[in-house]
Amino acid sequence: MDPSEFRRHGHALVDWVADYLSASPRPPVLARVAPGAVEAALPDAAPEEPESFEAIMADVDRVLVPALTHWNHPGFFAYFATSASPPGVLAELLATALNQQAMLWRTSPAATELEAVATGWLRRLLGLPATFEGVIYDTASVSTLHALAAARQAAMPGVRTHGHSGTGRVYCSEQAHSSVDKGVALLGFGLEGVRRIAVDAAFAMQPDRLAAAIAEDRAAGHVPVAVVATIGTTVTTSSDPVAAIADICRREGLWLHVDAAYAGPAAMLPERAAAFDGWDLADSVVTNPHKWLLTPFDLSVLLCRRMDVVREAFSVVPDYLRTTDGDVKNLMDTGIQLGRRFRALKLWMVLRSYGAAGIREMLREHMRLARLFADWVDADAGFERLAPVPFSVVCFRACPASLQGDAEGLDRLNERLLDRVNATGEVFLSSSRLRGVVTLRLAVGNFQTRLEHVARAWELLTRETTRLLASA
Amino acid sequence: MDPSEFRRHGHALVDWVADYLSASPRPPVLARVAPGAVEAALPDAAPEEPESFEAIMADVDRVLVPALTHWNHPGFFAYFATSASPPGVLAELLATALNQQAMLWRTSPAATELEAVATGWLRRLLGLPATFEGVIYDTASVSTLHALAAARQAAMPGVRTHGHSGTGRVYCSEQAHSSVDKGVALLGFGLEGVRRIAVDAAFAMQPDRLAAAIAEDRAAGHVPVAVVATIGTTVTTSSDPVAAIADICRREGLWLHVDAAYAGPAAMLPERAAAFDGWDLADSVVTNPHKWLLTPFDLSVLLCRRMDVVREAFSVVPDYLRTTDGDVKNLMDTGIQLGRRFRALKLWMVLRSYGAAGIREMLREHMRLARLFADWVDADAGFERLAPVPFSVVCFRACPASLQGDAEGLDRLNERLLDRVNATGEVFLSSSRLRGVVTLRLAVGNFQTRLEHVARAWELLTRETTRLLASA
Numbered sequence: 001m002d003p004s005e006f007r008r009h010g011h012a013l014v015d016w017v018a019d020y021l022s023a024s025p026r027p028p029v030l031a032r033v034a035p036g037a038v039e040a041a042l043p044d045a046a047p048e049e050p051e052s053f054e055a056i057m058a059d060v061d062r063v064l065v066p067a068l069t070h071w072n073h074p075g076f077f078a079y080f081a082t083s084a085s086p087p088g089v090l091a092e093l094l095a096t097a098l099n100q101q102a103m104l105w106r107t108s109p110a111a112t113e114l115e116a117v118a119t120g121w122l123r124r125l126l127g128l129p130a131t132f133e134g135v136i137y138d139t140a141s142v143s144t145l146h147a148l149a150a151a152r153q154a155a156m157p158g159v160r161t162h163g164h165s166g167t168g169r170v171y172c173s174e175q176a177h178s179s180v181d182k183g184v185a186l187l188g189f190g191l192e193g194v195r196r197i198a199v200d201a202a203f204a205m206q207p208d209r210l211a212a213a214i215a216e217d218r219a220a221g222h223v224p225v226a227v228v229a230t231i232g233t234t235v236t237t238s239s240d241p242v243a244a245i246a247d248i249c250r251r252e253g254l255w256l257h258v259d260a261a262y263a264g265p266a267a268m269l270p271e272r273a274a275a276f277d278g279w280d281l282a283d284s285v286v287t288n289p290h291k292w293l294l295t296p297f298d299l300s301v302l303l304c305r306r307m308d309v310v311r312e313a314f315s316v317v318p319d320y321l322r323t324t325d326g327d328v329k330n331l332m333d334t335g336i337q338l339g340r341r342f343r344a345l346k347l348w349m350v351l352r353s354y355g356a357a358g359i360r361e362m363l364r365e366h367m368r369l370a371r372l373f374a375d376w377v378d379a380d381a382g383f384e385r386l387a388p389v390p391f392s393v394v395c396f397r398a399c400p401a402s403l404q405g406d407a408e409g410l411d412r413l414n415e416r417l418l419d420r421v422n423a424t425g426e427v428f429l430s431s432s433r434l435r436g437v438v439t440l441r442l443a444v445g446n447f448q449t450r451l452e453h454v455a456r457a458w459e460l461l462t463r464e465t466t467r468l469l470a471s472a
Numbered sequence: 473m474d475p476s477e478f479r480r481h482g483h484a485l486v487d488w489v490a491d492y493l494s495a496s497p498r499p500p501v502l503a504r505v506a507p508g509a510v511e512a513a514l515p516d517a518a519p520e521e522p523e524s525f526e527a528i529m530a531d532v533d534r535v536l537v538p539a540l541t542h543w544n545h546p547g548f549f550a551y552f553a554t555s556a557s558p559p560g561v562l563a564e565l566l567a568t569a570l571n572q573q574a575m576l577w578r579t580s581p582a583a584t585e586l587e588a589v590a591t592g593w594l595r596r597l598l599g600l601p602a603t604f605e606g607v608i609y610d611t612a613s614v615s616t617l618h619a620l621a622a623a624r625q626a627a628m629p630g631v632r633t634h635g636h637s638g639t640g641r642v643y644c645s646e647q648a649h650s651s652v653d654k655g656v657a658l659l660g661f662g663l664e665g666v667r668r669i670a671v672d673a674a675f676a677m678q679p680d681r682l683a684a685a686i687a688e689d690r691a692a693g694h695v696p697v698a699v700v701a702t703i704g705t706t707v708t709t710s711s712d713p714v715a716a717i718a719d720i721c722r723r724e725g726l727w728l729h730v731d732a733a734y735a736g737p738a739a740m741l742p743e744r745a746a747a748f749d750g751w752d753l754a755d756s757v758v759t760n761p762h763k764w765l766l767t768p769f770d771l772s773v774l775l776c777r778r779m780d781v782v783r784e785a786f787s788v789v790p791d792y793l794r795t796t797d798g799d800v801k802n803l804m805d806t807g808i809q810l811g812r813r814f815r816a817l818k819l820w821m822v823l824r825s826y827g828a829a830g831i832r833e834m835l836r837e838h839m840r841l842a843r844l845f846a847d848w849v850d851a852d853a854g855f856e857r858l859a860p861v862p863f864s865v866v867c868f869r870a871c872p873a874s875l876q877g878d879a880e881g882l883d884r885l886n887e888r889l890l891d892r893v894n895a896t897g898e899v900f901l902s903s904s905r906l907r908g909v910v911t912l913r914l915a916v917g918n919f920q921t922r923l924e925h926v927a928r929a930w931e932l933l934t935r936e937t938t939r940l941l942a943s944a
Contacts, residue, residue: 163662188660
């Protein structure tokens with residue numbers, strides 16, 4: 001494909017994407033294919049001779065599109081809803097063509113410095129002080145892994161050279177993300193290295209329980225390494241009392257990492273400041289613009305007050321990567337990955353395209369819609385809400401009078417309700433368990449989601465509940 | 473930006489990229505900006521109000537383009553040259569707009585199954601048996617980290633739960649990539665956990681030295697965990713004797729990981745089969761389509777015969793990610809990252825767009841060009857070649873009669889030569905050290921590189937050497 005063919009196919013593809021972003025009717029949010037359908041529809045081997053772009057796109061339409069779950073759909077309410085906003089998509093097209101690999105400053109001054117600029121802009125918007133330096137990774141799991149590796153380096157200074165021998169311990173709440181377990185296991189402390197602290201009625205970590213666990217571990221000869229506090233937990237979006245936890249960390253000399261992967265952008269809103277109280281005392285904070293900040297997947301930002309410790313944990317410079325560029329930052333020194341994509345471009349373009357005002361407006365609208373939905377749940381005697389709604393996620397379940405007290409029946413009803421609602425193709429919600437019961441979740445977060453989509457989700461939930469109960 | 477604005481800006485951007493891919497004259501390969509120039513040219517804070525796409529693109533042209541080092545340029549000969557081929561760029565545009573997040577099969581059946589299809593196609597092209605299962609990560613550093621974590625799980629079965637206490641040891645050659653050091657340190661064995669085995673005259677690992685090191689470590693109470701053999705090392709592209717190393721690993725019960733991040737695609741060529749002898753005996757193999765396989769950065773493939781062990785090391789399934797989709801593969805189980813991009817799309821589109829025949833043709837042409845350049849070096853008494861040329865990289869230096877025997881003078885000359893040649897903006901080469909001496913490297917690998925570019929590199933090298941010697 002030469003540049004003139006690229007031009008022709010590129011124009012056609014831009015039209016394809018524009019049509020996709022405005023499709024009416026929209027395709028089913030949750031894919032309807034059976035497992036194995038895609039593999040069965042494609043040959044076992046690559047073609048020997050080149051194929052035309054038209055032939056490939058025909059297979060995209062025929063085989064892949066029906067097998068997509070449409071994350072970029074206004075009816076996507078599962079997990080955390082995300083957005084590949086149009087400016088973010090264009091930025092990624094540009095970044096891909098430029099093919100920057102920013103391992104060293106000299107291999108991409110633009111990507112290296114724009115990463116500092118874009119994460120600095122984000123830091124200011126979030127209200128964190130300039131002592132926090134930003135670096136971009138792919139996912140929050142990887143950001144948290146880097147924070148925990150730095151925490152280990154701080155707690156066990158010999159680890160970089162000699163490895164660790166003690167049994168390190170990392171603390172987080174029962175509601176913290178599974179990436180803490182994965183990270184701690186990868187570091188070599190095992191899943192036992194994670195101590196999950198009990199939460200209160202609002203699903204927030206109980207600081208006195210944390211302090212007790214640390215004391216207990218010290219007495220048993222373990223090495224406390226870090227505490228992971230969460231602002232916006234994965235299921236209920238609850239927040240841990242960060243200020244109180246920071247106090248314990250300071251006293252105990254422990255690294256405090258704050259997981260605000262989802263909720264971080266809400267720090268831009270003065271009216272949400274309470275949830276973020278004390279997060280400026282953290283050693284590191286992760287937030288994911290690819291979740292609630294209009295940026296196409298993937299882009300996670302780690303803001304860290306002790307990036308020197310991250311570098312101490314990760315910097316390894318072989319001869320062929322030595323440069324004489326002077327006192328520059330080389331991104332390879334802040335991570336396990338040597339190669340670094342030009343991810344900053346899409347964050348920078350999104351921040352400029354929407355402006356701080358546009359982003360605040362979207363965040364507020366998503367929270368208003370979630371609040372509305374919560375009100376509908378609260379007002380309906382056949383439903384119950386299972387957690388507070390501090391941001392844009394509602395946890396709830398159908399709870400008809402006929403099944404009061406029948407725990408198993410309620411679980412089964414809600415599982416079937418979820419399947420039925422998702423089978424309509426108009427919306428996609430996910431579920432979890434809270435205090436042992438099946439919990440449905442509606443997460444507002446896609447840039448195209450409007451009142452009509454949330455209202456339709458509620459309509460489908462009530463309609464399908466009625467049908468399920470009628471057929472029972 | 474609504475879909476109609478996306479359409480308009482998208483068309484303009486496609487034209488921008490098409491112009492970029494065919495620019496004449498081309499911009500300087502190596503960026504000429506001073507450190508800090510990009511940061512200084514941009515405001516300290518994000519704008520409050522939205523800005524137009526035109527305004528943002530004006531800053532791209534004004535601030536970012538001069539600060540790019542052009543990896544996608546035919547004169548890029550540094551490190552390993554890479555390609556964002558036109559079909560790969562289009563695939564990434566599509567993947568970004570679709571914003572798939574393939575943590576679970578159900579969250580993207582298309583991305584999950586196309587990852588199996590595309591890595592299966594690649595596996596067949598490389599001649600590896602179907603017992604190798606493929607998974608896509610971002611970089612070879614991360615692929616190797618996963619292989620080493622699986623190796624640790626295999627060698628220390630309790631590590632997932634209890635953590636490790638022994639001092640694990642990983643073996644690789646003196647010429648192996650620094651990602652081995654980073655991975656082993658991250659796993660908690662420390663940099664001392666890497667034992668670098670001496671190489672022979674052709675920069676290949678010496679198996680008897682490997683066997684001796686393992687025996688020595690066992691005697692000292694260390695726990696041998698894995699051997700990393702390299703096919704196509706980072707500096708000289710030498711290859712370790714994989715079959716002999718596999719034999720040792722089998723005898724010792726050690727995981728064998730083969731790093732073919734760069735050279736892997738050459739396994740498609742029957743005439744290069746010797747370098748790959750025995751790699752089918754490995755437990756895992758990494759190769760990076762984003763290096764020598766036309767795929768935009770980033771995309772690394774881990775092919776593994778024991779993916780069950782990778783899953784054992786990494787799978788953690790919280791309630792909110794439990795599904796009832798039956799016996800499907802969930803990509804989140806094969807890695808530290810929970811979120812997974814739709815990276816397979818670009819690999820699949822590249823393989824179809826070029827076809828196996830087109831890819832083989834490119835690989836052979838790059839090797840022919842490197843061989844030609846090596847012949848020019850060999851024929852010139854003022855230069856010397858410093859390593860064999862098994863693939864598409866040439867290691868050499870200027871070595872004029874006037875500086876024979878002056879080790880320091882030769883190093884200084886070659887450092888200055890590199891700076892002068894790179895300052896022309898027409899080409900970009902990198903350097904390293906081999907057996908203590910400054911070594912220049914010419915790496916052919918960009919899809920637009922032709923004879924004229926390699927010839928021009930040689931012209932500039934000889935011209936600048938003459939000038940440097942004349943001014944000395």
